[in-house]
Amino acid sequence: MEIRNVSIIGLGALGVMYADFFTNRLGKEKVRVLADRDRIKRYSESRITCNGRECDFQYADIADPMEPADLLIFAVKYGGLQQAIRGAAPAVGENTLILSVLNGVSSEEDLIEAFGEDKVVFCVAQKMDALKDGSSVTYAHLGELAVGELDGRRSERLRRLTDFFDQAEFPYELPDDMKKHEWGKLLCNTGLNQTLMVYEGTFELVQKEGEARELMKGAMREVVAVANSLGIELGEADIDHWLEIINGLNPKGEPSMRQDARARRKSEVELFGGTICRLGRENNVPTPVNDFLYGRILEIEASY
Ligand SMILES: NC(=O)C1=CN([C@@H]2O[C@H](COP(=O)(O)OP(=O)(O)OC[C@H]3O[C@@H](n4cnc5c(N)ncnc54)[C@H](OP(=O)(O)O)[C@@H]3O)[C@@H](O)[C@H]2O)C=CC1
Numbered sequence: 001m002e003i004r005n006v007s008i009i010g011l012g013a014l015g016v017m018y019a020d021f022f023t024n025r026l027g028k029e030k031v032r033v034l035a036d037r038d039r040i041k042r043y044s045e046s047r048i049t050c051n052g053r054e055c056d057f058q059y060a061d062i063a064d065p066m067e068p069a070d071l072l073i074f075a076v077k078y079g080g081l082q083q084a085i086r087g088a089a090p091a092v093g094e095n096t097l098i099l100s101v102l103n104g105v106s107s108e109e110d111l112i113e114a115f116g117e118d119k120v121v122f123c124v125a126q127k128m129d130a131l132k133d134g135s136s137v138t139y140a141h142l143g144e145l146a147v148g149e150l151d152g153r154r155s156e157r158l159r160r161l162t163d164f165f166d167q168a169e170f171p172y173e174l175p176d177d178m179k180k181h182e183w184g185k186l187l188c189n190t191g192l193n194q195t196l197m198v199y200e201g202t203f204e205l206v207q208k209e210g211e212a213r214e215l216m217k218g219a220m221r222e223v224v225a226v227a228n229s230l231g232i233e234l235g236e237a238d239i240d241h242w243l244e245i246i247n248g249l250n251p252k253g254e255p256s257m258r259q260d261a262r263a264r265r266k267s268e269v270e271l272f273g274g275t276i277c278r279l280g281r282e283n284n285v286p287t288p289v290n291d292f293l294y295g296r297i298l299e300i301e302a303s304y
């Protein structure tokens with residue numbers, strides 16, 4: 001069945017960016033933002049903007065009966081995923097395809113557990129630099145979604161998805177090995193997000209040579225070592241690939257984790273250092289750089 005409409009749950013930096021993109025391309029009636037009544041009231045009363053344009057979104061109250069979505073995008077932080085899964089359940093029908101733009105390597109497992117393997121296409125959100133300040137979202141790069149099947153098949157549902165992206169002129173990539181690709185993004189976030197949260201910097205700080213960039217690279221090398229211990233073939237070339245992407249981001253932009261810290265919200269550190277330090281211990285891989293970053297981030301969060 002052809003994809004004709006999109007629903008999005010999570011109206012943050014990425015949610016606004018995607019809701020704005022698809023609303024402009026498909027029309028307001030084809031794009032729903034799913035939320036509870038209180039959030040919808042708050043969103044409707046605030047002036048949400050994306051790159052300075054005022055947004056006019058269609059909201060759907062998750063307490064009301066609703067038609068299933070053709071494509072459902074989860075764009076919440078990991079701490080909000082279980083609640084969002086319960087909230088979005090009425091929008092999942094027989095033919096709904098689900099994407100998660102969440103970072104880390106866990107959200108697809110949670111979505112599969114909730115909705116079944118046949119609904120969830122693996123996805124990595126990459127190369128964007130979306131920044132949310134109050135109700136205003138700005139970005140210099142929309143980035144792209146890397147999508148694929150775990151076994152590398154060019155399946156019929158993947159074709160449905162890419163046909164839809166082609167029609168909407170939405171940028172995407174089809175990596176051959178989605179698991180390796182997810183770990184590549186984990187390598188990026190574990191180095192970049194944690195370093196900039198600890199150093200309180202923008203992308204500029206790690207785009208130039210210096211202590212912060214070296215620390216970031218050290219954290220990335222530990223992700224490679226942990227991945228290798230699990231049989232995932234990441235290497236120096238993957239670090240270089242993600243460094244090149246980082247070098248191209250808006251120098252004044254910030255990763256999602258630094259945005260959490262500025263808002264004094266609990267970050268997704270468990271997805272990054274939390275996961276790498278735990279897997280390192282379990283597989284006898286030393287992770288001193290991540291131990292330092294993870295510990296420092298827990299201290300910062302304890303001070304809120
Ligand atoms: N920002 C970025 O550039 C990138 C982010 N990512 C990943 O994407 C994910 C989303 O990040 P980001 O957009 O920055 O996150 P934000 O914190 O900006 O936004 C998350 C949004 O989810 C909403 N939300 C939480 N729970 C629910 C719920 N139960 N129902 C409806 N809405 C809910 C929150 O609403 P409210 O504010 O009303 O509580 C919030 O607006 C994260 O996993 C992040 O790591 C990946 C690539 C890039």
Ligand SMILES: CC(C)(CO)C(=O)C(=O)O
Nearest residue numbers: 126127128129255256257
């Ligand atoms: C690396 C980045 C900035 C996406 O490009 C990201 O994933 C984040 O902000 O969490």
